[in-house]
Amino acid sequence: MTAQLHYGTPAKIFHWLIVALLAVQYPIGWLMPDLHRGMTPGAAMTFHISIGMTILVLTALRLVWRLTHPVAPESSLPAWQRLSSEAVHWLLYVLVLTTTVSGWLFASFRGWSVSFFYLVPLPMLASDNEAAGRTIDGLHQAMEWALLVTIVIHVASALAHIFVYRDRVMQRMLPG
Structure with a gap:
């Protein structure tokens, strides 16, 4: 299999769709209310999980x-x-x-019945387990921060190629 010199349209579409969804996902995750034992996930959590599942698939x-x-x-x-x-x-x-799988596991360990954008019920990956839920929640939050730091490094590198190195490296992933 010969490697191409530039990313093709499908790779660019996947990349930029995931970028857009992550840009929506982080604020939803940070702004939704804390959920405690026995609470039912509301619209914010349903959308957070649904967007997470979309990101996982993409x-x-x-x-x-x-x-x-x-x-x-x-x-x-x-x-x-x-x-x-x-x-x-x-x-x-x-x-x-x-990060996306740990979020799905967290919902599973909480025993929540969640759906994909209120359309299709999502299968749970585990059974209700409060202690495991707390552990996975901590892991999920740590993964969110690790992902965010890595995204910042990735974006900073991309900007360095545009503004400091002034090379054409970024042209490989930009639309068009």
């Missing part, structure tokens, strides 16, 4: 696309930048997948 599809449609590393970059770029991208995949 990320899995993007990962499959990336594995089946590889893109060659930018040849103009120094070796350390190529390596760190590859590491950050794989870390983003791992963090997005584990």
Whole structure:
């Protein structure tokens, strides 16, 4: 399988859809009220879980696309930048997948009956378990912060390529 030099339209669509959904997901997660034992998740939690499931599916599809449609590393970059770029991208995949799955597990351990945008009930990954729910909630919150820090590093690197290095690296992922 020969690696392409630029990301194709499907890869760009997956990337920017996930970016947009994460930009919506973080504020919903931070602004919704704390949920305590025995509370029923409301609209904010339903939308948070539904958007998370959408992000999970899109990320899995993007990962499959990336594995089946590889893109060659930018040849103009120094070796350390190529390596760190590859590491950050794989870390983003791992963090997005584990963050979304840990959120789903949290809802499962809380014993909630949740649906995908009020349309389709979501299967639960585990049974009601308060202690496990607290542990997974802590893990989910830690993963959210780790993902956010990695996103900030990714965006800062992208901006450095645009404004500091002034190279064409970012053209590979920009629409058009």
